[in-house]
Amino acid sequence: MPGVESVAVAFHVPAGGIHDPENRCGLATLAGEMLLRGAGSRSSREIIDALEGGGVQWDQAVTSTHTSLSGAMVARQLPEALPIYVDMLRRPRLPADEFEAARQMVLQNLAAVEDDPGHRTITALRGLHLPTPWGRPAEGISADVEAATHAEVRAFLETRLRPPGMIVTIAGRIDWDDFLARIESLMGDWTGEPGPAVRNGPRGPFVRHVHHDSQQTHVALAWSAPPYRSEESAIAGAVTSILGGGTSSRLFTEVRERRGLCYGVTAGYETHRDFATALCYSGTTAARAQETLDVMLAELNRLPGSIDAAELDRVKARVTSGLVMQQESTGARAGTMARQWYHLHRLRTIEEELARFDRLNVPMIEDWLASRPARDLTVVSLGPEPLEVPGAVSA
Numbered sequence: 001m002p003g004v005e006s007v008a009v010a011f012h013v014p015a016g017g018i019h020d021p022e023n024r025c026g027l028a029t030l031a032g033e034m035l036l037r038g039a040g041s042r043s044s045r046e047i048i049d050a051l052e053g054g055g056v057q058w059d060q061a062v063t064s065t066h067t068s069l070s071g072a073m074v075a076r077q078l079p080e081a082l083p084i085y086v087d088m089l090r091r092p093r094l095p096a097d098e099f100e101a102a103r104q105m106v107l108q109n110l111a112a113v114e115d116d117p118g119h120r121t122i123t124a125l126r127g128l129h130l131p132t133p134w135g136r137p138a139e140g141i142s143a144d145v146e147a148a149t150h151a152e153v154r155a156f157l158e159t160r161l162r163p164p165g166m167i168v169t170i171a172g173r174i175d176w177d178d179f180l181a182r183i184e185s186l187m188g189d190w191t192g193e194p195g196p197a198v199r200n201g202p203r204g205p206f207v208r209h210v211h212h213d214s215q216q217t218h219v220a221l222a223w224s225a226p227p228y229r230s231e232e233s234a235i236a237g238a239v240t241s242i243l244g245g246g247t248s249s250r251l252f253t254e255v256r257e258r259r260g261l262c263y264g265v266t267a268g269y270e271t272h273r274d275f276a277t278a279l280c281y282s283g284t285t286a287a288r289a290q291e292t293l294d295v296m297l298a299e300l301n302r303l304p305g306s307i308d309a310a311e312l313d314r315v316k317a318r319v320t321s322g323l324v325m326q327q328e329s330t331g332a333r334a335g336t337m338a339r340q341w342y343h344l345h346r347l348r349t350i351e352e353e354l355a356r357f358d359r360l361n362v363p364m365i366e367d368w369l370a371s372r373p374a375r376d377l378t379v380v381s382l383g384p385e386p387l388e389v390p391g392a393v394s395a
Contacts, residue, residue: 007172008330010070015160017138026140040087075173121218129222129378132201162192171333209386217289217383304369
């Protein structure tokens, strides 16, 4: 990206939440926190001082599939920052005397998200709809994190923190040959076997109510969709966007604006490498929750045979705007490359991405909806009273 002065680099290691052992949901997140507690010759404070002293906007994150270390910086800072990141991956100190502080950081985050009923609803939805272990919350479960030990964290990282499957991305003002030489120097002698493969287990029941004493009720629906690597994923993304992707969407217009049933409603598309999920969510009052669910289901069932060109044009405009703006951020560009490499094992140009949506037309979407109706829905409600879910909706 010759028009910028910055660079973003990211290391994605296949050490995410799906690799947590049984009854240790959150071990990957706890291990990710321990990576920041000193590495190589530096203490945790020295790592932070070195990165922030160099103006590096750094981040560490654990998703369901990966532990990621990333940073954006002025391009000239890259040679100083790279060895720090590599030390955290190859030579983490994992000091036992900082383990409890790391645990408390994870538990505080869990306490915050567990106080968010919308988050709890979507977490419960994923836990039912997706096969084990894909439905586990990457951030963990408090009881499991409380029970984890320093030895388990060390064993987890020794098993998962290995080069096979790691993705390294960089975007911005870079000298590609120089970057490759530096990576080879820092990581070229790092070897190891891949960690154990993930074994998929059963999914949960199709309907669940989570009791929560509140004046509010949260409702979420999920159904299966084609993954990102499928050519049909652009259609699935367009359909969910028409249904609930913004203030011009059908759910927002019908559920919120016309009927005043809720304060928030949306639909989205989440993908893993081999499967994906379309989902809807709404937050409403307990008194109007049943009607909200009924209207959401009615709007979902109304999709086939009702798509119009204006709706599709709005989706295309949003996609174009998002992709163009994304390409102007070095961090977003590096993240997109990692996502594409993980899902496709190749990179798509922005022209290819735009073409996937430009080619869509109403007959194509209608044919797809006719052949792939939303069925076997997973339905979760969180509130004072359970809702009635039609038997034909969920298996």
